[in-house]
Amino acid sequence: MASSSDESSSEMSQETEEKKTTFKDLGVVDVLCEACEHLKWTTPTKIQTEAIPLALEGKDVIGLAETGSGKTGTFALPILQSLLEKPQRLFALVLTPTRELAFQISEQFEALGSSIGIKCVVVVGGIDMVTQALQLAKKPHVIIATPGRLVDHLENTKGFNLRALKYLVLDEADRILNMDFEAEVDKILKVIPRERHTYLFSATMTKKVAKLQRASLSNPVKVEVNSKYKTVDTLQQSYLFIPSKYKDVYLVSILNELAGNSFMVFCSTCNNTQRTAFLLRNLGFNAIPLHGQLSQNSRLGALHKFKAKSRSILIATDVASRGLDIPHVDVVINFDIPTHSKDYIHRVGRTARAGRSGKAITFVTQYDVELYQRIEHLIGKKLPLYKTEEEEVMVMNERVMEAQRYARMEMKEQGGKKGGKRSAAADDDDDTMEATGIRKKVKKFQKTKKKH
Known part of the structure; x- marks a missing residue:
């Protein structure tokens, strides 16, 4: 004994x-x-x-x-x-x-x-x-x-x-x-x-x-330290299986549901990152984009604003998936599923750092099933389904569709400037997106809607 x-x-x-x-x-x-x-x-x-x-x-x-x-x-x-x-x-x-x-x-x-x-x-x-x-x-x-x-x-x-x-x-x-x-x-x-x-x-x-x-x-x-590809134990991971056409609505629903948290939303292209930023801004969210087509000043500015907590949603390409240490990230959303499974590990590693807890939610559409299965195989576990009520989510559909229309207009307006390149002034003022013309159109449209 x-x-x-x-x-x-x-x-x-x-x-x-x-x-x-x-x-x-x-x-x-x-x-x-x-x-x-x-x-x-x-x-x-x-x-x-x-x-x-x-x-x-x-x-x-x-x-x-x-x-x-x-x-x-x-x-x-x-x-x-x-x-x-x-x-x-x-x-x-x-x-x-x-x-x-x-x-x-x-x-x-x-x-x-x-x-x-x-x-x-x-x-x-x-x-x-x-x-x-x-x-x-x-x-x-x-x-x-x-x-x-x-x-x-x-x-x-x-x-x-x-x-x-x-x-x-x-x-x-x-x-x-x-x-x-x-x-x-x-x-x-x-x-x-x-x-x-x-x-x-x-x-x-x-x-x-x-x-x-x-x-x-x-x-x-x-x-x-880890022979196997591994995510930290304090990270709650889940997936959401949704039709591709409703991804934006589900994103908005989750951002509303988990309001008060700090988010990193990963997209696969610069274009989609910028579009999603416009979309969320039109719906009143505090979002800022980070991708390779922005000037270096804008990229550092976006990071600084997010780190300083003056912006609660950072929408980024994989340029932000590695090594960046932003301790306060509460939720990572894989809006577009990563093509390389290993990038999943790096993306979700932006949250639950240094012993803290965090959430990671991955959107899986009908086109992403094989890529998602590869991720589950790599991390060696089946992830639970993130619970949502479809009826509650779809209540937002009309407003999101309207915001999508304006986001497309803003993308066109931005693309028309200097053959698709934004001016330095626009880059420095990336936060306002210098879309005053579009903002005026939105207000006009909303007024005429009220009249009718």
Whole structure:
């Protein structure tokens, strides 16, 4: 009897020890531990606990972990600690697939390294090359870049090279390669030193990533927090089977039903993202679009407004499905089902982050059944049906159809400007959608309706 109770008490003490792991226990120096406290990173995540000590030993690391698991901290802390030991300009390069993610990583580096005077530069498309060249000439410690724009600078910016680079990070490596950056990544690997530390992070491992691993890492240690494609336990997932023609009505119904929450609504194309934003705005919803056809200022502005909670609905393409850390997202709606099942994991990973709960609702139409079955197969579970009352939903149908008409008019008006491109002024004022002409028509139409 005594031995079994001893065993259970030792198990309990082991558990409490595990719970009490700190960044200091992992070997992180005091100044960076203080920075973690300042960011309210109280205890390391699983991937941080396993990967940081290996990285601090100087090993190359392949980190596989679900989205929202603290990957940025996992590579930022060892890089900053090494930089403290041997200060040097142009010390580290982080390659990432999207502009938004690049800015977010830069924010985290600067927050962690604020007390040690870290200098970062973000090098992405959509921003003036000359301005970036001037920033690079000042030789920052860390460059966070999308592959295409970095290659532009390596080929065209005089005096800029990465021959002294000590650290390379490939973040969201599967997505970098899926977005056809393979040729750019190869060019970058050719012009940086072979003697360097490399960290490769991804939520999903693909054949392309395995090929990249062989090409760029020396004797890497693989840290896999989840071997299976997995969504977090605090996420309530469900699906809604609906006729394609009534998707808009069901979206409006759910937004009304769950009013007061913060939503991310994913669409498959830039066009549908913009159309859905117009539609919801015409119905009085606080929605803002984020997609690849907006200017960089508009994209960052949309993110900022959503993060600052001045907008409660962000309608986005998959440009926002990876890595973006917006803690307050309550509900993710897959308005258009993702073509690649793995993108489902990334999309729904925008909610239920860092131990919080969240909801994910996926719209499945008669055309999406096969894609949806693939998602269920990938995550290894059958999702419950989201309960709705058809009669209650369809009460909104007439109003939604009217809003659809105006959304189409707004899309035409926007498309007619500058051959389909919006003016810079329109982009900066993206929130009003500069559709004053359409707004007047709506009011006129409503007045004449009342008269009749």
